[in-house]
Amino acid sequence: MKLLIINGPNLNLLGKREKSIYGESTFEDYFKTLQSEFPKIEFEYYQSNVEGELINKLHEVGFNYNAIVMNAGAYTHTSIGIGDAIAGIETPVIEVHISNVYAREEYRHQSLMAKNCVGIIAGMGLNSYKLAILQFLSLSK
Ligand code: DQA
Numbered sequence: 001m002k003l004l005i006i007n008g009p010n011l012n013l014l015g016k017r018e019k020s021i022y023g024e025s026t027f028e029d030y031f032k033t034l035q036s037e038f039p040k041i042e043f044e045y046y047q048s049n050v051e052g053e054l055i056n057k058l059h060e061v062g063f064n065y066n067a068i069v070m071n072a073g074a075y076t077h078t079s080i081g082i083g084d085a086i087a088g089i090e091t092p093v094i095e096v097h098i099s100n101v102y103a104r105e106e107y108r109h110q111s112l113m114a115k116n117c118v119g120i121i122a123g124m125g126l127n128s129y130k131l132a133i134l135q136f137l138s139l140s141k
Contacts, residue, residue: 001040001140002065004091005031005129007047008054008073008082014098021099023125030126038133051075055085062089067136069129071096076111086116092139094132097122 007027010017015026031045044065046057054072061068068091075082076095086093093116100123101108114120119135121128 001067001136002042002044003067003069003133003136004044004046004057004061004065005034006054006057006068006070006072007045008071008075009049011071011073012047012049023098025126027126030129034130034133037130038137041133041137051079051081055081058082058085058089058093062091065091066140067091067133068093069096069132069136070094070113070117071098071129072113076101076113077107078112080112083112083116086113092136093117094135095120096128096132098125098128099123 011027014022015024027047035043048054048057054075058068070093072079072082072095076097095111095114095117102122111120121131124131
């Protein structure tokens, strides 16, 4: 299985940013854990703070990868373009969030991508990514 993890804006600051919400680990460290836990998965990781670059990445892999786990960060709540890109590609996407967005500000309660995703996992810390991967594995059986 070829699986891409995409992180959107400010997620490059994990481990430094608002640690009480997002935890102490960098994504690079967590990514290594995922790679060793799932040795059979062919992983790629991509992060950008730029909306158009995230859309370009979805287009680039969206017809040849098996699975995408995407945390679009704040663009989740604002980007019609990312939602449309997910609708336009073939690869299924699971939306993930580290924090429980529904327990936070009201503007975080809306997702403009959710309707085009397989499902959403939020509020499980970095484990949200692992749960999404497990779901993709169970769908592929
Ligand atoms: C986030 C939640 C978003 O509302 C926020 O803008 C982020 C991170 C999360 O993983 O909890 O940047 O997607």
